[in-house]
Amino acid sequence: MQLFERLETSRIWDDEARMLLDAVQRVATEVIEPNAGPLDRSGEFPWENVAALNTLGLNGIFVPEAYGGTPMSYRLYLEVVKVISSACAATGIVYATTFHGMKPLIDFGTDEQKRRLLPVIAGGGLGSLMITEPTAGSDATGMRTRFTPEGSSIRIDGHKTFITQGDVADLLLVFGKWSEIEDPRQAISVLVIERGTGGFGVERLEDKMGIRASSTAALRFDGARVPRANLLGEPGDGLRILLASLNRSRPSIAAHALGIARAAFSDMVAYMNEREQSGRKIIDFQGNQFLIADLASELALNEAWLDHVASLVDGDAPDFGLEASVAKLRASDLAMRMATEAVQMHGGYGFTKDFRVERLMRDAKITQIWEGTNQIHRQLIGRSFRAR
Ligand SMILES: Cc1cc2nc3c(=O)[nH]c(=O)nc-3n(C[C@H](O)[C@H](O)[C@H](O)COP(=O)(O)OP(=O)(O)OC[C@H]3O[C@@H](n4cnc5c(N)ncnc54)[C@H](O)[C@@H]3O)c2cc1C
Numbered sequence: 001m002q003l004f005e006r007l008e009t010s011r012i013w014d015d016e017a018r019m020l021l022d023a024v025q026r027v028a029t030e031v032i033e034p035n036a037g038p039l040d041r042s043g044e045f046p047w048e049n050v051a052a053l054n055t056l057g058l059n060g061i062f063v064p065e066a067y068g069g070t071p072m073s074y075r076l077y078l079e080v081v082k083v084i085s086s087a088c089a090a091t092g093i094v095y096a097t098t099f100h101g102m103k104p105l106i107d108f109g110t111d112e113q114k115r116r117l118l119p120v121i122a123g124g125g126l127g128s129l130m131i132t133e134p135t136a137g138s139d140a141t142g143m144r145t146r147f148t149p150e151g152s153s154i155r156i157d158g159h160k161t162f163i164t165q166g167d168v169a170d171l172l173l174v175f176g177k178w179s180e181i182e183d184p185r186q187a188i189s190v191l192v193i194e195r196g197t198g199g200f201g202v203e204r205l206e207d208k209m210g211i212r213a214s215s216t217a218a219l220r221f222d223g224a225r226v227p228r229a230n231l232l233g234e235p236g237d238g239l240r241i242l243l244a245s246l247n248r249s250r251p252s253i254a255a256h257a258l259g260i261a262r263a264a265f266s267d268m269v270a271y272m273n274e275r276e277q278s279g280r281k282i283i284d285f286q287g288n289q290f291l292i293a294d295l296a297s298e299l300a301l302n303e304a305w306l307d308h309v310a311s312l313v314d315g316d317a318p319d320f321g322l323e324a325s326v327a328k329l330r331a332s333d334l335a336m337r338m339a340t341e342a343v344q345m346h347g348g349y350g351f352t353k354d355f356r357v358e359r360l361m362r363d364a365k366i367t368q369i370w371e372g373t374n375q376i377h378r379q380l381i382g383r384s385f386r387a388r
Contacts (some may be wrong), residue, residue, distance in 0.1 A: 023056050028087035030086040032084060035048060036353065036356075040212050041353075054123075057124075059123075059124055075307065082224055093211055097164045099127070100252065103249070104232060105192060108233050109232055121165050127169055129172075129245075130173065131160075145174065148179040149178075159221070162216055163217045164215070165217075166202065166218075168216040168221050175238050176189060178235040189237065190242070191226055194226075197225070201220060222334075246324075247321050251328070253301070253331075254306055258303060258335065261334050265343055267360070272345055295341060305327055309327045325372070325381050328374075334365075335364040
């Protein structure tokens, strides 16, 4: 593991960040990791893990100080996602989803909205992001959820599907189309729904292959009403807000994927150093060394690239969409490959639930699907090279 130890020591954190990362690692090792297997089997929401993270005030690192947070860098946020996800991918995505859902409110909300809504998040509440619908997956502009202004409130009708923690979140960011705007792309708008609002509810919870402890809900809006004061920006600002938000959530998905990849790599190498066949450790077979070399190189390069993307975000770079796509694409493909090879290196034992790699392989798959499938990211990156 020398390579990764050297990589870690070359990454500079100030004292405050170092202390927080040590505390997150402690909670990850002592609370989150031991819960991960049982929660994967039961599919129960990881409330105990969330409570343990909240003792560290972790949501505060992305909420501005004026609204109850103690903000730190985006790079630190990504590292926190990685550490938690390495211990339990489901808990990692629970934490990251609150960021994904609330970042648009932080970036595009008015002072009044942030004062009213953000303290619940700074205090440890859960956020959720509602884009996907039965007819709108990779092409989000196909959404049919309708926002109809009615005096000082907005009526919501429609369906959302595959919404991470849509059943338990305190604040939900919902995308839909403004009834008074005809152009389907320009009609996209976004508003915040508070938990307990009438007229919407859970239709079903998905029974998933992986990240089983994070809940995934299909929801129905049937004349739900929110105050007009909960609209972000103006009617029709939704697509602009959506694209800006995805640029920040995609590196976060890369961090989640790299957490899974790290865990798989560490389990794989440990097992290869123990298991003997034909009188040798299986790490001593040259073919297996080539495999480790390829995977370790990929992991190191992905981690370095993610730091690069973080530095662009922390440096307020005007555009980092493609860099974010590269991070998401490569980290998620690596997580899937790493977990699959880790199972392979465990032989038959890797196929049983006695070893964590079996869960990691199931957890890794989603990283290639959400926040833009990897086909979509390949398109985004590829078409950026077309001559104008
Ligand atoms: C566990 C889980 C949690 C999720 N959480 C959330 C959430 O919190 N909020 C939210 O809004 N959404 C969430 N999603 C939805 C997720 O982002 C979508 O599933 C994803 O965007 C793909 O949409 P789709 O499932 O409708 O697939 P489709 O878009 O129907 O795609 C099907 C296949 O066609 C391919 N395809 C589609 N279009 C193209 C194209 N133009 N070119 C080439 N290939 C294409 C895709 O790559 C894919 O392989 C979640 C999904 C899951 C499974």
